[in-house]
Amino acid sequence: MIRIINILFVCLILLIIIIHAFHERKFSEKANKRFLMVYTIVISIFLSLRVIGLDLEPHRLWFESSGSSFSDLTLDSLFSSRLEPFFNILSIFLNSRGFGYEYFLLIAGSIPMIILYNIIKNEQNPVKIYCVFLLIYLIKGPIEVIRGFFAAIVYLSAIYSLSKGEKLKAYIKNVSTILFHFSSVASIILFPFLKAKWTKKKYLITLFLTIFLTIFFRVVVFPQLISINYSGENYIIWKFFYYLTYYNSGNGYHYLGRLHVILLNFNLYFIIIMNILIILISFKYYKLIEKDTTFRVLMNSQIIGSFVNIIFIILSATTIGYRLSYLFSIGNFMLLSKILFVYNNNNKNKNWYVYLTFLFLLLYNFMIILYEAGVHNPDSMFYLGW
Structure with missing residues (x-):
């Protein structure tokens, strides 16, 4: 109750x-x-x-x-x-x-x-x-996502400080994210690239190049890498190897049924697809975004997140990919809001875009609530038996 x-x-x-x-x-x-x-x-x-x-x-x-x-x-x-x-x-x-x-x-x-x-x-x-x-x-x-969300919001604050020219404050905040989630170590490495300039063509070429090189890496190098049995004491490195090999070990995630597969993958890939769509739509307004440092840095972080996610999805290390993408794409709601309510303001169909976006986000929440209620779990009182 x-x-x-x-x-x-x-x-x-x-x-x-x-x-x-x-x-x-x-x-x-x-x-x-x-x-x-x-x-x-x-x-x-x-x-x-x-x-x-x-x-x-x-x-x-x-x-x-x-x-x-x-x-x-x-x-x-x-x-x-x-x-x-x-x-x-x-x-x-x-x-x-x-x-x-x-x-x-x-x-x-x-x-x-x-x-x-x-x-x-x-x-x-x-x-x-x-x-x-x-x-x-x-x-x-x-x-x-208690710890991951905490780290992501601190990272968002670091981005915000960077966009306002507060470089020292931004780097201190960014380094501190590792205190809240160990996966945030990736943001420390990639933080200097947040002010890069992108075009839609450059993004798509880099995206396809990333896919090609990752597939090559998976075929040639990855089999040797996942055979490594890390026995060191560093928890961060152990965790990285654990998630890197989790879905390739034969002992990976076990679904409770077909409904479990549908709900879990919908909730996972809905956000991934949405993030890539936000990037592609943002390029339509890139001249406006470029004038606003905050949203340009947010977009660049989102771009990095999409590359990282694609890499780990191809490597079947979905958990790492999702967590890193979650971190780098944490500002997606600000970009989406800017597109819907500011850049799209003069579009005669703007209300339809807003209603459609909200409808899809409500559908996303409905699917999450179904998962939370346990409709896929035989032990739940809401189990639908599929």
């Missing part, structure tokens, strides 16, 4: 913000900012009390097993634990003070939501941006 109430709350908050987004101009700028802060507080409280989310129970076990003493904590152990340094320290601190798991969820959920609020509050159409963000990321963000 509590699970149903949680899902109904998600539906309700989405409905309220969608209605607000379509009536944003009826409120003053100050009022809209206050509404956004209220939404952020309400969602943060919900995140601490929820019972839904694939990451919920694994994080509870890690939280409860982290102990309550800092005496055995070393720099080496911080980067060799299953939990990243920030969450490891947070768990120990909360346990040592007698605070429960709900406080862990509150802090882990509210900080990135507040960072997000501060990024978008001064943008044009902030309520619409917030609405698009929630349609893409409310469930597949703070609800299901």
